Amino acid sequence: MxxxxxxxxxxxxxxxxxxxxxxxxxxxxxxxxxxxxxxxxxxxxxxxxxxxxxxxxxxxxxxxxxxxxxxxxxxxxxxxxxxxxxxxxxxxxxxxxxxxxxxxxxxxxxxxxxxxxxNVYTCEAGHVEIHYTARASQALSKAFNAPEGKAFGITVGAPAAVGMLMADAAMKAGNVEMNKYASSTRGTAFTNEVIISFSGDAAAVKQSLSAARQAGLAVLRNMGHNPQPMTSRA
Amino acid sequence: MxxxxxxxxxxxxxxxxxxxxxxxxxxxxxxxxxxxxxxxxxxxxxxxxxxxxxxxxxxxxxxxxxxxxxxxxxxxxxxxxxxxxxxxxxxxxxxxxxxxxxxxxxxxxxxxxxxxxxNVYTCEAGHVEIHYTARASQALSKAFNAPEGKAFGITVGAPAAVGMLMADAAMKAGNVEMNKYASSTRGTAFTNEVIISFSGDAAAVKQSLSAARQAGLAVLRNMGHNPQPMTSRA
Amino acid sequence: MxxxxxxxxxxxxxxxxxxxxxxxxxxxxxxxxxxxxxxxxxxxxxxxxxxxxxxxxxxxxxxxxxxxxxxxxxxxxxxxxxxxxxxxxxxxxxxxxxxxxxxxxxxxxxxxxxxxxxNVYTCEAGHVEIHYTARASQALSKAFNAPEGKAFGITVGAPAAVGMLMADAAMKAGNVEMNKYASSTRGTAFTNEVIISFSGDAAAVKQSLSAARQAGLAVLRNMGHNPQPMTSRA
Structure with a gap:
């Protein structure tokens, strides 16, 4: 009551x-x-x-x-x-x-x-996230080593192998500079993730994020899951 | 079998x-x-x-x-x-x-x-705890920096913003001395909490705990939840 | 789709x-x-x-x-x-x-x-694990301090008191050498476990593992649970 x-x-x-x-x-x-x-x-x-x-x-x-x-x-x-x-x-x-x-x-x-x-996709086995901003500022600089003022992206994948494949796909897809690498025992709070952040031209950052998302979702689907976008209705 | x-x-x-x-x-x-x-x-x-x-x-x-x-x-x-x-x-x-x-x-x-x-209240989004003893001893000294022999209280709130509002309410409500402050990256095991402990006159400690509980429960209720006391029957 | x-x-x-x-x-x-x-x-x-x-x-x-x-x-x-x-x-x-x-x-x-x-047994309150190899190699050396080439065992119990009783039973049951001790704040990622690893003669390691499993399962059963082996069918 x-x-x-x-x-x-x-x-x-x-x-x-x-x-x-x-x-x-x-x-x-x-x-x-x-x-x-x-x-x-x-x-x-x-x-x-x-x-x-x-x-x-x-x-x-x-x-x-x-x-x-x-x-x-x-x-x-x-x-x-x-x-x-x-x-x-x-x-x-x-x-x-x-x-x-x-x-x-x-x-x-x-x-x-x-x-x-x-751009957060979840399923019972893990999740895939990509994040983009055209101009990074103070919060992203503090939390993800973003160079302020530049186009900036983050990729997150769990379980960690999903995040590693996303990171590799992102770094190969566009001419971007990696700003942070975090894994279960370095730079995370012991999560089951690999996370990277990177910056560069807007088009390159977007291209890298798109490649990372495709790779991450493909792994989760090959695991037999159907990751869905997370919304407040879920 | x-x-x-x-x-x-x-x-x-x-x-x-x-x-x-x-x-x-x-x-x-x-x-x-x-x-x-x-x-x-x-x-x-x-x-x-x-x-x-x-x-x-x-x-x-x-x-x-x-x-x-x-x-x-x-x-x-x-x-x-x-x-x-x-x-x-x-x-x-x-x-x-x-x-x-x-x-x-x-x-x-x-x-x-x-x-x-x-005095542990839980709901799906988090929890609120207050703890009181009239005379702290060895365990509270080791775990929460309690000065032994004094009236002593602990407030815990999750998600962490709940705990912060509880901490602020506690410190403002009574003439107590803060003995410990812990948050997700300092003094906890990466929990989603803010925890403080404090000591003082019994009446002051109780007054601070009561104010903290009221503040914490109010946040959880404003979030749309109905925190309930946790018992072994639950 | x-x-x-x-x-x-x-x-x-x-x-x-x-x-x-x-x-x-x-x-x-x-x-x-x-x-x-x-x-x-x-x-x-x-x-x-x-x-x-x-x-x-x-x-x-x-x-x-x-x-x-x-x-x-x-x-x-x-x-x-x-x-x-x-x-x-x-x-x-x-x-x-x-x-x-x-x-x-x-x-x-x-x-x-x-x-x-x-040999992983789980129930709602925790879990009991024992692991054995006749000859430890690189992975066990890196993760659990195994001396390479020797018979080697690991015991894991959760909640942590279960793991402590397993560790004590293991060390007393066989003539084995303890190689690692890990608990919530040392050597784990803040898990609710006590973990030890040990090496020795194959028979001694097996005897220690068997004693540890028996002790761990007995605690979980005394807690009122019915730990079951974990399989991919579960």
Whole structure:
């Protein structure tokens, strides 16, 4: 029995999105917590978005949010989650002098997520993800070593052999520069994935992502599975 | 087909409890294992309690056990578990010169657990936990930096943004001192949580815990979930 | 709707096996990825086997594969997986100058797995595994500190207390030398397990494994569960 008063009035709550994602704001973060996050002195407010299922998706959405607001990325933390799946959960913390900027960043991030999950394909055995932005910014730089301002892509495949074949296909398909390589014991939270990120001309990055997706989906299908795009209706 | 002889006679088995918890004792631990655990020379016996679902719960129960027995805490190890959930599993190892002390510690810990889970609320998206003791001892000192002898509390929230809002509410509600801050990449086993511990006057600690629980449950409810207390009947 | 053309033609795909295992080969691995794996210059080809559920199983199967081929072990990486269970997933990367050697290694590994899972027992609360080889080779040396050429065994139990009792039973049952001890925070990917490996005379290793299995299954049964051998039919 939940009374209305228990759900009706939480000013810190901003909203939810696909992937068991929740966004909150704290206008004047407690001083002890500010120190733990090593916030710069001018930042009194934070916005925080956490998801049970996510990683590249949320880094992409956070990147769009910082490009459109005065909030900055204070911290991006990956965890081992996906609710029994093979991949990550994630938290993104925005910081700002004025809480309206953090709130705006959280709102934009939540709005962007549906689109960022458009190229996430899941099945019982694993998943395949590709992510693209025409211009990488602060969030992708922090989380995936993106050179800011350049066209940028991420490929993710699970189980890890799927991700390796995607990585190989991506690097061979286009004239791109690899910015990050992550596997179960390096650069992930012990997920069953191989993840790479790369940058280059927009056309080359897109070509590499397309080749990676095709390779990844082909492995999952050869395993006997039928990976489907993940949407909030699922 | 399990024959009686297969289950009927295992002197090391002590019992079970909520959270897929099992307790055992080993009267005279093998020398190689004693070295791995770095047991003091006088300790020949261990008790060990492992759980698929637990963390603060089991540290609290272990604390009650060491206060009531001659067993000591040899090791507390957190793992990433909760059977697909967002949090920890845990193992507690007691050591003693006489096996009866380790057995007694395991028995007390198993008995205490039902009570320690009283303030664990779960739903499909995450969980909210608060834990209180009037006087922290060895287990809470080892696992959560508790100052021994003081009133002490722990807050846990998942997904991590839930835990952050709980932490902020706790620190603002009472005149307490924060003893530990843990998040997905610091001090946890890559869980999707923010955890803090704090100490102070009993009334202040309780006030902070109450505020944290209210904040955490409100976020989960605003996400559209109905978190329920976890009991062994569930 | 999957068209035939999407699944019919992926030369890199080798096959699948129990434990959501998939095996692939890449004849001429991209140079960036070769550097990330620190492959020796003569190795242009890799084979890669990844599993959602596995660990000792796959190290054993990989050991059989390297003994029978010219492929070498380039990397073995454990992750936290088992699809919500208490244990590991794993990836094994073979390297060879000629892709036929990597392909052969992957094929042998996939064939061996059914047999390697013969002594994996699972139930809702955890699992018990024992693994034996008469002669350890490169894969077991890399992943479990096996002395090459000797009879060698591995015990795994979850929740961790099950594994501890198995380890104690194994070390007491036979005149074996312990080669590795791993627990939630040391040597595992934060799994809820205790794992040991040991070597010695074949008879002693077998005796220790048998005692460990009996102890582990007895704990799970005393917990009220009925652990069953894991097979590809399950």
């Amino acid at each position: 939940i009374e209305d008063s228990q759900t009706g009035n939480l000013p810190e709550f901003v909203g939810t999105a696909i992937g068991d994602t929740v966004g909150i704001v704290i206008a004047n973060l407690d001083e002890n917590l500010r120190q733990e996050l090593a916030l710069a002195p001018q930042f009194k407010s934070i916005g925080m978005v956490s998801a049970r299922i996510g990683g590249g998706t949320h880094a992409m959405a956070a990147d769009a949010a910082v490009k459109a607001t005065n909030a900055e990325i204070a911290r991006i933390e990956l965890c081992r989650d996906t609710k029994g799946g093979a991949g990550h959960g994630i938290s993104v913390i925005f910081a700002s002098a004025d809480v309206t900027d953090s709130r705006k960043a959280v709102e934009i991030m939540l709005q962007e997520l549906e689109d960022c999950f458009r | 399990i024959e009686d002889s297969q289950t009927g006679n295992l002197p090391e088995f002590v019992g079970t409890a909520i959270g897929d918890t099992v307790g055992i004792v080993i009267a005279n631990l093998d020398e190689n294992l004693r070295q791995e655990l770095a047991l003091a020379p006088q300790f020949k016996s261990i008790g060990m309690v492992s759980a698929r679902i637990g963390g603060g719960t089991h540290a609290m129960a272990a604390d009650a056990a060491v206060k009531a027995t001659n067993a000591e805490i040899a090791r507390i190890e957190l793992c990433r578990d909760t059977k697909g959930g967002a949090g920890h599993g845990i193992s507690v190892i007691f050591a003693s010169a006489d096996v009866t002390d380790s057995r007694k510690a395991v028995e007390i810990m198993l008995q205490e657990l039902e009570d320690c889970f009283r | 999957i068209e035939d053309s999407q699944t019919g033609n992926l030369p890199e795909f080798v096959g699948t096996a129990i434990g959501d295992t998939v095996g692939i080969v890449i004849a001429n691995l991209d140079e960036n990825l070769r550097q990330e794996l620190a492959l020796a210059p003569q190795f242009k080809s890799i084979g890669m086997v990844s599993a959602r559920i596995g660990g000792g199983t796959h190290a054993m199967a990989a050991d059989a594969a390297v003994k029978a081929t010219n492929a070498e072990i380039a990397r073995i990486e454990l992750c936290r997986d088992t699809k919500g269970g208490a244990g590991h997933g794993i990836s094994v990367i073979f390297a060879s100058a000629d892709v036929t050697d990597s392909r052969k290694a992957v094929e042998i590994m996939l064939q061996e797995l059914e047999d390697c899972f013969r």
